[in-house]
Amino acid sequence: MRKLLFKSLLRSPLTEPASDDQAKLDEVASKLQRAARRRLGRSLSIREVDAGSCNACELEIHALNNAYYDLERFGLRFVASPRHADVLLVTGPVTKNMRQALERTYQATPDPKWVVAVGDCAANCGVFAASYACAGPVSAIIPVDLEVQGCPPPPIKILEGLLTLLAATNAAQAKVGA
Amino acid sequence: MAWLGEIMRQRPLDDVLRPYARVIADKDTWQSAAGRLAMGEARLLSLWAEPDAVHMALETDAALAVMSLACPGGSFPSVGRMYRPALRLERTIRDLYGLRPEGCPDDRGWLDHGRWGVRHPLGAGADAPAVGGDTYAFLTAEGPPLHQIPVGPVHAGIIEPGHFRFSANGETVVRLEERLGYVHKGIDGLMIGANLERAAKLAARVSGDSTVAYSIAFARAVEAALGLEAPRRSVWLAALMAELERLANHLGDIGAIANDASFSLLHAHCGILREQVLRTSAVCFGHRLMMDRVVPGGVAVDLSSEGAGAARALVRTIERQFPELVELYDNTTSLQDRTVATGILSPALARQYGAGGFVGRASGGSRDVRKAPGYAPYTGLAFDVPTRDQGDVDARVWVRIEEVRQSVRLVGQLLDGLPGGPVRADLSRPEFRKPTAEGLALIEGFRGDVLVWVRLDPDVNVLRCHLRDPSWFQWPLLEAAIEGNIVADFPLCNKSFNCSYSGHDL
Numbered sequence: 252m253r254k255l256l257f258k259s260l261l262r263s264p265l266t267e268p269a270s271d272d273q274a275k276l277d278e279v280a281s282k283l284q285r286a287a288r289r290r291l292g293r294s295l296s297i298r299e300v301d302a303g304s305c306n307a308c309e310l311e312i313h314a315l316n317n318a319y320y321d322l323e324r325f326g327l328r329f330v331a332s333p334r335h336a337d338v339l340l341v342t343g344p345v346t347k348n349m350r351q352a353l354e355r356t357y358q359a360t361p362d363p364k365w366v367v368a369v370g371d372c373a374a375n376c377g378v379f380a381a382s383y384a385c386a387g388p389v390s391a392i393i394p395v396d397l398e399v400q401g402c403p404p405p406p407i408k409i410l411e412g413l414l415t416l417l418a419a420t421n422a423a424q425a426k427v428g429a
Numbered sequence: 430m431a432w433l434g435e436i437m438r439q440r441p442l443d444d445v446l447r448p449y450a451r452v453i454a455d456k457d458t459w460q461s462a463a464g465r466l467a468m469g470e471a472r473l474l475s476l477w478a479e480p481d482a483v484h485m486a487l488e489t490d491a492a493l494a495v496m497s498l499a500c501p502g503g504s505f506p507s508v509g510r511m512y513r514p515a516l517r518l519e520r521t522i523r524d525l526y527g528l529r530p531e532g533c534p535d536d537r538g539w540l541d542h543g544r545w546g547v548r549h550p551l552g553a554g555a556d557a558p559a560v561g562g563d564t565y566a567f568l569t570a571e572g573p574p575l576h577q578i579p580v581g582p583v584h585a586g587i588i589e590p591g592h593f594r595f596s597a598n599g600e601t602v603v604r605l606e607e608r609l610g611y612v613h614k615g616i617d618g619l620m621i622g623a624n625l626e627r628a629a630k631l632a633a634r635v636s637g638d639s640t641v642a643y644s645i646a647f648a649r650a651v652e653a654a655l656g657l658e659a660p661r662r663s664v665w666l667a668a669l670m671a672e673l674e675r676l677a678n679h680l681g682d683i684g685a686i687a688n689d690a691s692f693s694l695l696h697a698h699c700g701i702l703r704e705q706v707l708r709t710s711a712v713c714f715g716h717r718l719m720m721d722r723v724v725p726g727g728v729a730v731d732l733s734s735e736g737a738g739a740a741r742a743l744v745r746t747i748e749r750q751f752p753e754l755v756e757l758y759d760n761t762t763s764l765q766d767r768t769v770a771t772g773i774l775s776p777a778l779a780r781q782y783g784a785g786g787f788v789g790r791a792s793g794g795s796r797d798v799r800k801a802p803g804y805a806p807y808t809g810l811a812f813d814v815p816t817r818d819q820g821d822v823d824a825r826v827w828v829r830i831e832e833v834r835q836s837v838r839l840v841g842q843l844l845d846g847l848p849g850g851p852v853r854a855d856l857s858r859p860e861f862r863k864p865t866a867e868g869l870a871l872i873e874g875f876r877g878d879v880l881v882w883v884r885l886d887p888d889v890n891v892l893r894c895h896l897r898d899p900s901w902f903q904w905p906l907l908e909a910a911i912e913g914n915i916v917a918d919f920p921l922c923n924k925s926f927n928c929s930y931s932g933h934d935l
Contacts, residue, residue, distance in 0.1 A: 252694070252757055265701055299587045303612045305931045306589055307637025307718055310681075313587050314707070317700035331585035347544040348611045349590060352582045378630050383550045384615035403637065405717060 265318040295327050295417070298336035298360065302353045302389065303379075304343030307403040308370040312340060314406040327413065333359040338416070339366045340409075344376035344385040345392050357393045365396045365416055369409060374398040432465055433492045443497065445884075446867040447653040449486075451495040459498045460506045462487065467511040472783035474871070475880050475897040476508060476518040478526045480553040484895075485515075486869065486880065493802060495869065495882075503553075504529040514782045514902055525617065527552035537566060540610035540934060551618050570596035570604040578916065582611045586920075589930035593919075600915040605908045613934040620894035625651065625856065628891045629724050632881065635896050636932030637718065641667070641674040642874030643896065644723035646881040649804070651725040654868030654885050655861045663727035663852040664805050669740070669843045670710070670719045670728075671872075672836045676747070677706040678875040679829040679836070682927055686826055687758065689920040690767035698754050705746060712739040727853030737844055744844075747837050755830055768823040772922035774910040775820060782902045786877030787828040788926055789903075792820035798871045798878045810842050820910075822925040862887055874899065876927060898932030 299312055315322040322328065330336050333356045345353055357366070368389040371377040379385050389395050399412035440458055443451045452458070465471050466487065474486035474493070483505045484497045498505055507530035509516035519530045520539035527549030541548070542565075567577075575596050582590035592608040616635060620628055632647035633640045645667050652659055659667075684699025707717040713736035714722045722729050732740075758764065774784075776793030783789070785796050797814040799807040815831035817824035867884045877899025884892040907926045911919055 252761060255694070255698070255753060255757055300583055301587075301589050301612070303614055304589070305634040305637040305640075306929065307634070307640065307720065309587050309589065310638060310718065313681075314700075314704060317704050318697055319701070319704050329587060333583075343612065344614060346612055346614055347546070348540075348542045348613055349582065350544070352590065352611070356583050378627070378634055379614045379616075379619065382615035382619050383545055383547055384613050384618075402634075402720065403718070405711075 266321050266324070295338060295413075296330040296336045297327060297338045297340050297413075298330055298333045298356070299340045300333075300342070300353060300356050302341055302343045302349045302373075302392075303346035303385065304370065304372060308342035308373075311403045311406050312342070312369065312409060315409060320406050320410060322410070333357075334361065336360050337364060338413070339364065339393075340369055341366060341389045341393075341395075342369045342373050344372040344379040344382075345387060345389055346384055347386045348384070350386045350392060353389075353392055366393055367412055367416060368395045368398045369412070370404060371400055371402045374400055377402060431491060433471060433487070433489045433494055436462070436496075437492065437494060445865055446495060446869060447656065449493050449495060449869055451497055451867075454496045454498045456498065456506055459485075459496065459508075462496055463506065463508040463511045463515075466508065466515070469781065473508070473512065473514055473902075474783075474878075475882075475895065475901075476515050476522070477882070477895040477897070478522040478528055479893055480526055480528075480551065483522065483528060484882070486882070500528050503527065504531050506531050507533040509533055509535070514905065517905065518901060525549065525551045527554060540613045542610055550615065551621075565608060567594045567606050567608075568604065572598075574598050575603060591930050595916060595919075597916055600917070602911050602914055602916055602919070605911045605919075607904055607908060609904065609930060610934050612931045614931075616935045617893075617895065620891050623891045625725050625889055625891070628883075628894060630721060632894075632896060633720050635935065636898060636929040637720075638678055639674070639874040639876065639879065639898075639929070639932065640718055640720045641670045641723060642872050642879050643881070644721070645671060646870045646872040646874075646879045647883070647894075647896070648723055648725045648727075649870035649872065650868040650881040650883045651856075651885065652868065653870060654866035654883060655856065655863070655889070656866075657726065657854060657856070657861060659727045660851045660854055661805075661848045662731075662850045663723075663854075665843055665847050666728045666732055666852060667723045668806050669732070669840060669847075670714060670722060671874075672839045672843065673706055673710050673713070673740075674719065675836045675875040676833060676840075677703050677710070679833050680706065682924065683754075683758070683826060683829055683833075685927075686768070686822065686921065686924045687764060689924050690764055692761065692764045695754060695757055695761075695764070698750075698757075702747060702750060702754075705743060709739045709743040712736055724853070726856045727851070729853070731852045732847070737847075740840060740844055744837055744840050747833070751833060751837075758826065758830070765823065767918070767921060768826060768925075769821060770819075771822045771918050772910040772914055772925060773819070773821045774906050776818065778906060778909055779820065782906055784877070784902050784906055785873075785899045786875070786903070787825050787832070788906060789877065790815065791817045791824035791828045793818045796878070797873055799873045802871065804872070806843070806846075807839075810839060810846075812839050822921055825925040856889060861889060865892070876900065876929065877903065896932075896935065898929050900928035900930075900933045904928045904933060 440452045471487045476485045509519045510532045524541035578595040581592040590611040596604040680703040684696040688696035711717045779792035869882045880897040882895045
């Protein structure tokens, strides 16, 4: 283990090596940091809720935690309880069997709170539209502040979505303040 | 084990299904098959229904066949009564089609939580109103020191929803009962009448982590029904995608299991390798999870030389970095302390349920449908099926570790031997128009064998489709494996099983 730790200490960080994504990610990173700090101090807590997804969106949301995207460097982190959350990241067409659980999770999240619907299913039920078992897109059940489309959206898109949300909530707050 | 062959000789056969035989069963044959399953003389591959009939696919060492029973009275002899692994499949048939399993020991709904606004949505009398409500009688465990811990459907991590009801004596789990069905999206119903393109998309979204395996299984079932073979190059490319998917999932799982024992170093490094597999997949096939890339008749995208180069580079990276991670896992005693002898699944139980994938192969099983019955291109490739006997979390980690090595071997062979030629057959040709055609396929996904059965109409639209996730025969085993362990080890056990919620709930 020591060998591996030393090696990791000595080599340059993996967090996005030079690639096409790099410039965009840097841009996202710096904006996100500024926005998150202005709005909520140094941190923003996210609670993920799978309301009927096929699990593909969850895999890509998971990837935000890996060394390439390293979500926590922006002060963004996933939390285990909606009571600790500022943002609900909701995936899937909301199934009728999950509707109540989603509503309760929303109610358990303290104000101010935002909801991001991640993936095509969350936005419009995707291929599962018109099923007897689906209650509708996330916006039909709880208020949605932002949709991130894709099937599934790649991690960088989800990150950009979070930035957009932060920028929007900041603008709204600035207006109220003025 | 010759009994199945005997039945196939005695009973009339229906020749609509390809490539396997279908026996037209009567109640006696059906019941005797259930008895054979109970005696361990066959393995249940699946049990499914349509409004007026039930089907079961079963396998012995000598044969694989489907048995069909008409249900004119709206009922059929329960298989679960004698053979427990069929129980949840049977409860699902009752929920969706309204067919009654006679003598079924469990009256509770399974996927139907009383919230659909309709009962038996796919059955003959589909529009009876729902009974409503959310009462579910969990099995009890009684005694003064016992308490219950309800968990879910919304869990603490970024995972799928399901409910776990623990009965615990202090820290020790006395009984775990699962309640699933929360992500039931009605896929069987959506498949009815879907054209091939839409149906393939639905199949690709049954379980997102196994999208390639499901797409291959659906494509092979359709091709079998139509009597068509996909072009050779496409079959090899599909296998390449399947191995990339296996690599990504196993690497993710090994890290996640370590993470559930709070060993984040291994998680971080495995996460890096997993991300590299996903990025390589995107370079090769234009999508990180390779969704909708395998379609009936072949594959939707060809592999460029740039893609092949990226895949070769990935193989070299994993070969260089993975051994260090294995050493790290093997030599970290605090981690081993959590995984060794935790969540033991006995070989006898794994065998009874016919569990596939790493769950079965870590408990003495050796089943891998790439080897038997076997399918192209694996029949011509060199790879081993790693197994363990201990049945604990550690064994399930080791099976994954060794499968990573095997998949790396396979990716190399697939790239070396990739044949040329077209990658997609034209399914609109008139020779594929048939009165009714049925196909069945078994494909080895990362967590075990995926079964797809499909019936097509003369215009090549889907009449009925049944997709069976390997998790159906693994979820019940988790309940057994956790018994006697401490509650705090449940995440570790659950992750080592990594059953699919969406694939099971459909």
